Each structure stands twice: as C-alpha cells, then as structure tokens.
Amino acid sequence: EVQLVQSGAEVKKPGESLKISCKGSGYSFSNYWIGWVRQMPGKGLEWMGIIYPGDSDTKYSPSFQGQVTISADKSISTAYLQWSSLKASDSATYYCARQDAGLFHYWGQGTLVTVSS
C-alpha cells in the first residue's frame, strides 16, 4: 500500500527556520516525483514544486521559487520542504503528494504550520 506520512504540526516564530518531512512507503520512492501543495486557512490549493528523488531534479512554481527549498533523501525515502526565515504568511497546511503521470493520486495527511509571534 502506497503511503505518505508527514511530520507533525509546527508552531514557529517569524524569522525562524523550519524543515518538514514526507516519508514514502509501499513503492519505489526514487522513481516517482513528489510534489508539495500549500493550502492557506480557508483557501485553495497552490502547487509549490516537485522533486524527483532519483536524481533530485526539482521544479518550482514561480510563486515559491526562492521562498522555499525542496529536497529529498532517497536512502530514507523522505522528501523535505524547508524555510530559512518564516513569515506569518507561511501559516498554512502543507501537503506532499506522489505524482503519477502528472496527477496527484496519493497524498500525505498534511502538516499544519503556524507562524506567530
């Protein structure tokens, strides 16, 4: 069974750094793109970017380029999303999802990030 398990909720202060994770199981992690999707409170889905764990090829949405870093460690089947300096506007739920021919069929449970002073 394909599973994506994300790290738990985080509460951070503005300016702090953060790295959240997404661990895949039940399939060959290296061979499927993993994407990250933001959902701000009460708002829609925003595609942030994707990574191919096999070679770490990464593509970002222009809206998120330079704002976050997507990485992966195929040896432990885990993808990451990180911020170097959080802002209040980064408060959202972040989903990872496995991409199959462009479609997101398998999703993590979501990680709620709250940034507040």
Added chain:
Amino acid sequence: DIQMTQSPSSLSASVGDRVTIACRASQGISNYLAWYQQQPGKVPKVLIYAASTLQSGVPSRFSGSGSGTDFTLTISSLQPEDVATYYCQKYNSAPLTFGGGTKVEIK
C-alpha cells in the same frame, strides 16, 4: 506561466440538480486537465483526468469535457456527499497550476 481560472467560486444547488463548473486555461493545454474533489477536512482526490476520463471508483454522475483552453466538470444529479470544493489542475508541464476552486453546497 499558464493561469487556471475557475467559475463560479461557489454555488448552492438542490439535491438532484445538475451542476456545472467551468475551468479556463490562459493558454492551450490540450487535454492535460484534471479535476479534484476536496471534501471538508479531507485531502483532495482525483475525479477526472485527461479532461474527460473518470477515475476508477468515481460515481458516473461526474463527467468532464473540453480541450484546449475551456473545460467543464458536470455533476448530473447532485448528492449530499458531493458537498466539497472542486479544483481543476493543468498537468501538461510544470508548474502544475490549480484553479482557484469552486465550493459546492446544498441549498
């Protein structure tokens, strides 16, 4: 980059009504268009891909049409369990942009 625009942003309809949601791409995307359903408190799931292909297990009251820049999701007979927000997504090339969403409620 290609923008995806959905309309309406919300709608309220009665059980049994036919519901139509539109999605427009700012440039042609052939049929690389998917529709997702996100029920309250749940993760999104694929309803339709390739603009008109029903994902396995999705009720046949859902259908999709369109190609190029204009696409439509239709629910032929709205059911209470269809209360959700619906998103279109282009997937021909990155960025795989989502539309803004259409919230469907029961009147």
